[in-house]
Amino acid sequence: MVLTSACTSSSGGEKEKAGPATPPASARPSTATPPDPAETAKAEALSAYKGYWTEMPKALSVRAIEGTDLKRYAAAEALSKAEVSVGNLKRNGRITTGEPVVTNSTVTAAELEKKTPNVSVSSCLDISKWKIVDKQTGEPAPGASSPVSRYVVVSLMERWDGAWKVLKDDLRADQPC
Incomplete structure (x- = not known):
């Protein structure tokens, strides 16, 4: 209310002084530089990488690739290993609970001018809250824990038909990280 009255108050009979007119935005020269295509490609790859690590735990928690967007973000060896992991969990009556935490994702190498552009992404993977448990009892699966819960993961990604995918x-x- 105070802001509204401050903006609309007038002294009535006095003529208000107008400041200098500013040219419309379209008349001003643009000082912004166009985005760097290499940086844009790296940002898109990192976004797809984040999608991959969002969808992977979903697939393992329900023991199915179907119903997730994992195929949108993974291909080749990464998708094949996910399918094998899902099958192993299903066969052994296990699921995963919790989620991994991926931090410090960085493009460490990029070959963007190739016919099939690719990047390498390095990150820290924390699996301390991502557990394999018995589906019926919810108890931790025997032998399913790792002595190291935070370690480096390096992923190879390629752009296929305009979309970045984790291959490996x-x-x-x-x-450790």
């Missing part, structure tokens, strides 16, 4: 993950348990 290299989990480096010997490199």
